[in-house]
Amino acid sequence: MGNPNATSALTPTLSPHGESGSREYFLGKKVLITGGAGFLGSSLAQALIPLGAEVTILDAMLPLYGGNLFNLESIKEKIQFVQGDIRDQKLMDTLVVGKDIIYNFAAQVSYIDSKDQPFLDLDINGKGHLTVLEAVRQYAPHARILFSSSRMVYGKITTTPVSENHPTDPLSLYGIHKLLAEKYYRYYTHTFGMDTVSIRIPNPYGSRQQMKHNKYSIVGWFVRQAMEHKSITIFGDGSQERDYLYVDDIVDAFLELTEKGVSGEVYNIGTQERVTFGGMVDAVIAEVGSGNKINIPWPESYEKNETGNYVADTKKIEKITSWKPSISLQEGIKRMVAYYKENKEHYW
Numbered sequence: 108m109g110n111p112n113a114t115s116a117l118t119p120t121l122s123p124h125g126e127s128g129s130r131e132y133f134l135g136k137k138v139l140i141t142g143g144a145g146f147l148g149s150s151l152a153q154a155l156i157p158l159g160a161e162v163t164i165l166d167a168m169l170p171l172y173g174g175n176l177f178n179l180e181s182i183k184e185k186i187q188f189v190q191g192d193i194r195d196q197k198l199m200d201t202l203v204v205g206k207d208i209i210y211n212f213a214a215q216v217s218y219i220d221s222k223d224q225p226f227l228d229l230d231i232n233g234k235g236h237l238t239v240l241e242a243v244r245q246y247a248p249h250a251r252i253l254f255s256s257s258r259m260v261y262g263k264i265t266t267t268p269v270s271e272n273h274p275t276d277p278l279s280l281y282g283i284h285k286l287l288a289e290k291y292y293r294y295y296t297h298t299f300g301m302d303t304v305s306i307r308i309p310n311p312y313g314s315r316q317q318m319k320h321n322k323y324s325i326v327g328w329f330v331r332q333a334m335e336h337k338s339i340t341i342f343g344d345g346s347q348e349r350d351y352l353y354v355d356d357i358v359d360a361f362l363e364l365t366e367k368g369v370s371g372e373v374y375n376i377g378t379q380e381r382v383t384f385g386g387m388v389d390a391v392i393a394e395v396g397s398g399n400k401i402n403i404p405w406p407e408s409y410e411k412n413e414t415g416n417y418v419a420d421t422k423k424i425e426k427i428t429s430w431k432p433s434i435s436l437q438e439g440i441k442r443m444v445a446y447y448k449e450n451k452e453h454y455w
């Protein structure tokens with residue numbers, strides 16, 4: 108997809124995602140984003156290009172996940188796109204060479220599917236990440252690697268807000284394998300001095316997320332249901348609290364932690380706002396202007412995975428960066444609805 112060097116002449120600009128400064132750090136940096144055609148990876152790529160980074164995207168474009176070339180359409184001449192799999196050791200050995208920063212976003216993302224496809228989840232979310240780490244150890248030992256972990260590593264929440272020291276006892280194989288990968292990253296820092304940082308993402312939402320199914324990124328699915336004038340089904344009374352973080356704020360956190368995150372550490376990100384599931388659905392219906400909600404009892408299979416109320420304690424990232432989320436749920440949903448109204452044919 109075009110010449111990766113085409114970006115090098117660009118001058119750095121203010122981050123489109125906040126007040127975080129000139130971000131000269133990224134100018135001319137050679138960046139690899141695995142899973143980069145998906146929701147978060149492509150959004151990060153969109154932010155890195157104006158900062159003058161040279162971006163290579165690797166994505167396996169596996170069906171049912173969020174890989175979508177339209178996510179990269181507006182920057183396609185400025186990136187290098189490689190279709191391939193993080194589990195391919197030979198490919199990874201080649202791709203990491205010369206890279207300064209590696210964002211490892213490639214994943215099986217659904218905790219629901221991890222129950223039905225346990226070995227696939229382990230293969231991608233465990234072995235796949237080990238494959239990248241081994242490639243970096245041998246061929247790019249000085250690269251900075253950022254790993255997109257999940258709030259699902261915590262399991263049942265015992266105290267809120269949830270700090271990084273909260274017990275980790277995941278309720279899904281997805282959460283177990285995310286925790287496994289976090290430990291891989293930490294091990295490679297501890298043992299080989301590699302430069303890794305893990306970030307625990309809460310409930311992300313925003314433009315470019317997949318809208319095909321409800322197995323992850325649930326806000327998107329509800330936006331779709333509302334846009335199609337359908338009923339939105341809520342398990343239980345909808346009082347469970349979640350920490351919904353808009354994609355631009357997530358991208359901003361990744362940029363900040365790329366510069367300032369401490370090697371071997373893990374960081375929470377989140378809004379610190381307590382929003383109920385029902386409240387999120389109300390916001391979607393109000394913004395779209397159609398749809399309605401119905402409550403049904405928790406299906407047993409879901410209830411077993413229910414973590415209880417989640418809101419992140421973000422003191423750790425705030426201590427070392429100026430990061431603060433800046434987009435309210437109402438504003439985020441508004442942007443999202445506008446995006447999908449305009450680009451529906453690429454996501455439905």
Ligand SMILES: NC(=O)c1ccc[n+]([C@@H]2O[C@H](COP(=O)([O-])OP(=O)(O)OC[C@H]3O[C@@H](n4cnc5c(N)ncnc54)[C@H](O)[C@@H]3O)[C@@H](O)[C@H]2O)c1
Pocket residue numbers: 141142143144145146147148165166167168169172173174175191192193194211212213214215216231235255256257258308309310311316317323324325
């Ligand atoms: N979306 C969420 O709800 C959520 C929440 C917390 C953490 N995360 C994490 O954030 C990261 C990005 O998720 P997202 O929301 O952008 O999902 P996404 O599905 O939009 O993107 C993931 C991308 O990874 C690609 N991929 C999957 N397996 C691959 C492989 N073996 N090799 C190469 N590419 C592969 C997919 O094709 C897809 O484009 C993931 O690590 C995910 O676990 C996501």
